[in-house]
Amino acid sequence: MPAETPGLFAAAWIVARKDLAIELRTRSAFLSVLVFTLLGLVTFFFAWDPTAASALDLAPGVLWVTFTFAGLLGLHRSFGVEMQDRAMDALLVAPVARESIYLGKAIANTVFVLAVLLVAVPALALFYNLPLLRTLTTLGPVAVLAAVGLVSIGTLFSSMAVNTRLAELLLPMLSLPFFVPIVLASAQASTRLLAGRPFDEAVPWLKILLAFDIVFVLACTVAFPFTIEE
């Protein structure tokens, strides 16, 4: 008999490790999101008129818009893996808090999203001729805050959409209105930091991202058990 069932965060870590092991084994979500992101960056690059807009003005918006759409691809698969052979039933019968399932999925999705950004940001620097080191160091904190926000919302809506017939359509329709403040704040903070403006100018946007992350991680964690109720 079990000595003690895992607590909220221990169970979340067990779920996250399982999801990361599956992604490491298959790489299907990582590769599709990465390829989609790179194709988006390339397409925007060829549509860009350097005489009309500077690279510093355009690049942050291109990155965050492209990445938002690409990220939805990966988030859609997050609960898809639980629905094959109804593995979700086994998770729900297990003696763990249902919130830990959400947190575990969100942790794995955040790692996955940051891994994609780790390749996408240097690619952005390459296409738009930005200084690589400054791009990586300045976009790093923005990327972490943006990833947490996108994932917290996307993971919740993925759990709601996965059982519907139009899941591919429903997930973006539910998520995108909530993604707007993240994309806006991320693009604004990135533009200022990449342009070498004082860090203080980006702080209000970073604070918005941080507040958004805290509110939505908490709200989505609490809401998750209700979304899986049949």
Added chain:
Amino acid sequence: MSAPAPTVQAAALRKEFGRRAAVSGVDFDLAAGDCLALFGPNGAGKTTLLRLIAGLLKPTAGSALVNGVDVRRERAGRAAVGLISHQSMLYAPLTARENVEFTARLYGLDDPRAAAGAAPESMGVASRADVPVRTLSRGLQQRVSVARVLVHAPSVLLLDEPYSGLDEGGAHALTDLLTTLRASGATLIVVTHNVAEGLALASHAAVMMEGRFARFDRRDGASVDAPRYAAEYRELTSHAS
């Protein structure tokens, strides 16, 4: 002497999907060591009943308790429950060992790695424990699924068509395991279409039709003999269809 406290208890249990009642006022009690074989035609509500007891569905009315608690609300109650379905509930890219180890960790076993090593042996899949589940046949996946559930030694085991996909050896191994579990005090509910197979294990037998128990028997000694029960079951269900 008072009767033993029920391990599984359903009281006026009802579940509606829209206007349709899939389970409509089911009552029964099972004590430790009891085994209920549940028969019935397709769509009778057997799987819904199991899902209600497992806490996967919220009852529209009534209650389903395991060891006196509602497993939807009590994590400790869920620790006692194991669910085997005709769907494997496994992660296809992971190996059998990884699937079992994942379950062992979720149930807080002291040594999940050792448990994951031993469980596939009990169902005769030790030699295939380190290949991805997606490469296994349907029958071997079902064996892994059974090993995954039994790794935490549930005291209440809910089985929905557990023999589907199993060959003779697998079915024999499962019957042996279920017999051992029952002898050790576990309570079983087995949904099956095979009357002989179900009655071989059962202390109680029920026929479910249109969300209700059309018949509920306690098999004390030889009070319910299998061939007669099978004939009566066919008669009952033929009227329904």
